[in-house]
Amino acid sequence: MQTTENRTEVKAIDCSHFIDGEYVPSINGKTFENINPATEEVLGTVAEGTKEDVDRAVAVARRALRAEWGNMPLRQRSALIRKVGDLILERKEELAVLESLDTGKPIWLSRSVDVERAAYNFHFFADFMTTVGTEAYQQDDIAMHYAVRHPVGVVGLINPWNLPLLLMTWKLAPALAAGNTVVMKPSEVTPMTATVLAQICKDAGIPDGVVNMVHGFGETGAAITSHDDVDAIAFTGETITGSAIMKAAAPTLKKLSFELGGKNPNIIFADADLDDVIETTLKSSFINQGEVCLCGSRIYVERSIYDEFIEKFQDKAKDLRVGDPFHEDTKVGALVSEEHYNKVLSYLDIAKEEGGHFVIGGKAAEGFEKGFFVEPTIITGLNSDSRCVREEIFGPVVTVVPFDTEEEVLHQVNDTHYGLSASLWTTNIKRATRLSAQIEAGMVWVNTWFLRDLRTPFGGMKSSGIGREGGAHSFDFYSELTNVTVKL
Ligand SMILES: NC(=O)C1=CN([C@@H]2O[C@H](COP(=O)(O)OP(=O)(O)OC[C@H]3O[C@@H](n4cnc5c(N)ncnc54)[C@H](O)[C@@H]3O)[C@@H](O)[C@H]2O)C=CC1
Numbered sequence: 001m002q003t004t005e006n007r008t009e010v011k012a013i014d015c016s017h018f019i020d021g022e023y024v025p026s027i028n029g030k031t032f033e034n035i036n037p038a039t040e041e042v043l044g045t046v047a048e049g050t051k052e053d054v055d056r057a058v059a060v061a062r063r064a065l066r067a068e069w070g071n072m073p074l075r076q077r078s079a080l081i082r083k084v085g086d087l088i089l090e091r092k093e094e095l096a097v098l099e100s101l102d103t104g105k106p107i108w109l110s111r112s113v114d115v116e117r118a119a120y121n122f123h124f125f126a127d128f129m130t131t132v133g134t135e136a137y138q139q140d141d142i143a144m145h146y147a148v149r150h151p152v153g154v155v156g157l158i159n160p161w162n163l164p165l166l167l168m169t170w171k172l173a174p175a176l177a178a179g180n181t182v183v184m185k186p187s188e189v190t191p192m193t194a195t196v197l198a199q200i201c202k203d204a205g206i207p208d209g210v211v212n213m214v215h216g217f218g219e220t221g222a223a224i225t226s227h228d229d230v231d232a233i234a235f236t237g238e239t240i241t242g243s244a245i246m247k248a249a250a251p252t253l254k255k256l257s258f259e260l261g262g263k264n265p266n267i268i269f270a271d272a273d274l275d276d277v278i279e280t281t282l283k284s285s286f287i288n289q290g291e292v293c294l295c296g297s298r299i300y301v302e303r304s305i306y307d308e309f310i311e312k313f314q315d316k317a318k319d320l321r322v323g324d325p326f327h328e329d330t331k332v333g334a335l336v337s338e339e340h341y342n343k344v345l346s347y348l349d350i351a352k353e354e355g356g357h358f359v360i361g362g363k364a365a366e367g368f369e370k371g372f373f374v375e376p377t378i379i380t381g382l383n384s385d386s387r388c389v390r391e392e393i394f395g396p397v398v399t400v401v402p403f404d405t406e407e408e409v410l411h412q413v414n415d416t417h418y419g420l421s422a423s424l425w426t427t428n429i430k431r432a433t434r435l436s437a438q439i440e441a442g443m444v445w446v447n448t449w450f451l452r453d454l455r456t457p458f459g460g461m462k463s464s465g466i467g468r469e470g471g472a473h474s475f476d477f478y479s480e481l482t483n484v485t486v487k488l
């Protein structure tokens with residue numbers, strides 16, 4: 001398959017670590033290959049970090065914290081953070097192409113979501129940081145108490161492959177805004193945009209040593225999470241990895257922020273606007289190949305509109321164009337890697353064994369000699385014990401189940417160890433308010449999905465996360481407070 005159609009002259013890059021303002025190879029010289037998931041071609045090499053590389057990056061980050069960055073006036077730091085956002089926009093096309101090469105996602109999506117949002121993450125926190133206050137209490141005529149904010153210190157930022165630039169900047173911008181220095185570890189599967197981001201930070205004027213990056217696999221991540229001079233870890237990824245990180249971080253009592261997996265429900269009542277439901281459900285099911293932790297992969301539809309929903313939903317979903325990420329009409333690109341492709345296909349086998357019916361899809365997309373393409377898949381006929389209904393598939397695969405009563409659907413919705421998000425569809429405001437409060441999820445969207453305001457608490461409950469990101473929540477995670485009491 002030819003993936004150069006409509007692509008500008010941007011070339012894939014080799015990825016080195018970024019330590020103390022310089023690109024550097026691994027101390028032991030080891031690298032691994034970065035594969036294009038749409039063509040299976042080698043995009044380049046990636047430095048494979050070891051404990052020694054992490055030690056070096058952490059030492060540099062600690063030094064930088066005590067130097068210019070640690071004493072920089074707020075407005076100056078805010079201006080540098082804003083500049084990073086500006087430079088991301090200046091290099092928008094380059095970053096979008098690299099993101100699509102790495103992830104297999106459609107180029108229009110990289111441009112309109114990943115890169116736009118990456119820039120906005122910096123612009124948002126550049127503004128937000130200038131408005132953040134702390135608490136103060138006057139205790140009669142006895143004492144005045146006020147809190148002083150400090151950075152946490154050296155923070156490890158560990159990220160997955162689904163939204164590489166968006167998620168790295170979502171952590172990096174507030175970490176810098178709060179005055180920390182960082183060691184980032186992008187996913188081994190999608191290393192390119194973070195590599196460019198590190199240089200952008202330097203070009204924006206952020207002092208050397210403040211932003212460091214070490215590439216590598218889980219072992220590299222583990223060298224960060226167990227490092228005794230790293231003060232906090234912000235992690236997005238699989239729930240089981242979150243658990244391993246918690247264990248590794250326990251001996252040094254690191255502060256942790258986890259955004260983990262989800263198995264999010266869409267709950268559709270008969271009184272909802274069905275056209276809106278269909279348009280939004282197409283996105284919540286298949287955007288980014290279903291590789292978004294917020295995707296609504298369990299769809300519950302009130303029985304009286306179930307047949308009509310299935311008819312309209314499958315009618316639109318079957319027309320989604322699967323293929324070349326660089327074709328402007330592509331709606332579903334390649335899955336991120338061969339390993340993930342095999343995982344998603346294995347769930348389609350499980351669905352068959354469990355007696356599921358494929359309304360559409362159910363197999364690898366045809367017509368591709370190379371690349372990891374899977375057909376958008378709608379499965380019905382599975383019961384609530386089915387592994388496909390319970391486990392995170394993280395691909396273009398949804399299950400649809402009818403329901404009769406509010407109580408019944410609420411039980412099914414909450415019958416999971418995940419609790420990230422939900423999308424609830426009804427025009428009955430009382431029902432919307434009642435159910436939203438009972439759904440066990442960190443975020444409930446009513447008559448919409450993935451509508452973001454960066455000031456709001458973002459994150460999950462149960463096995464979907466620990467803590468919240470966004471606005472003051474991010475700022476609190478990346479800060480420590482000292483309470484000062486002055487006797488009057
Ligand atoms: N936001 C979400 O909810 C996401 C969930 N996933 C789920 O996770 C599955 C696997 O995706 P991966 O990217 O492999 O997720 P992962 O959780 O294994 O990896 C995420 C990041 O953590 C690092 N890592 C792995 N093991 C580590 C360890 N022991 N200590 C420190 N860092 C470690 C990885 O190198 C990567 O940078 C997907 O199939 C999907 O189901 C994947 C991406 C995002």
Ligand SMILES: O=C(O)/C=C/C=C(\O)C(=O)O
Nearest residue numbers: 162170236292293294452
């Ligand atoms: O909008 C955001 O900040 C994040 C969205 C998606 C994820 O966190 C994810 O897919 O992991």
